[in-house]
Amino acid sequence: MTDKQKSPKSVKPRSKLTELEKKIIALIQTNIPVTKRPFLELAQKIGVEEEVVLKTLQKLHENGTIRRFGATIRHQISGYEANAMVAWQVDEDRIDEVGEMMASFEGVSHCYSRNPVKEWPYNLYTMIHGKTEKACYKMAEDMSAKTSVKNYTLLFSRDELKKTSMKYFP
Known part of the structure; x- marks a missing residue:
């Protein structure tokens, strides 16, 4: 199994999310802006630097809180009927x-x-x-x-x- 397909069983549980982590997760649960610097726009919405958002997301991915980050496409369009x-x-x-x-x-x-x-x-x-x-x-x-x-x-x-x-x- 690759890192990106890590089994939930292989991820150790951690303590509760911080308020900042919750705010950042709330922002990425919906559509991310399609701009040159989408994470800068998200950071501005919660009053932090872009780097804070990026480092927080990286940490949440590394510790298994966020399992994957990617686009969702309509499978029918991709040929999977x-x-x-x-x-x-x-x-x-x-x-x-x-x-x-x-x-x-x-x-x-x-x-x-x-x-x-x-x-x-x-x-x-x-x-x-x-x-x-x-x-x-x-x-x-x-x-x-x-x-x-x-x-x-x-x-x-x-x-x-x-x-x-x-x-x-x-």
Whole structure:
């Protein structure tokens, strides 16, 4: 796993965020200005120097508070027309091992373990993205072969009813 794909388990928890850190996070939760110096504009909004914003963001990334910083594009425009949540039934003693393997696949954007229920035995979930549904099925087959997990089902998205980023600070 690369630094930018660091597992949340590999990041040590830290103390609470400072008020300055909360202000900076609140600014970057929404669209960042498309200007020559966007972080200068953000800094001016909260009355600090641009360097303070940049160093704070760097620190928050290094300590794992901010996992990634990047653009969000509409996947359909980029040629990825299909996405599916794959529900996997994994032996409990292999959850971490299998989760790490599945998370390493290029087309996987999310990987979570959850408690199963009697009527639904699946306990590991991956969100996979492909150019076609066939590509998603192939990826799931490859993941199954690599992990030896044979009981799984793909749930393809039908309609996007809501998709937003979480806003942690107003």
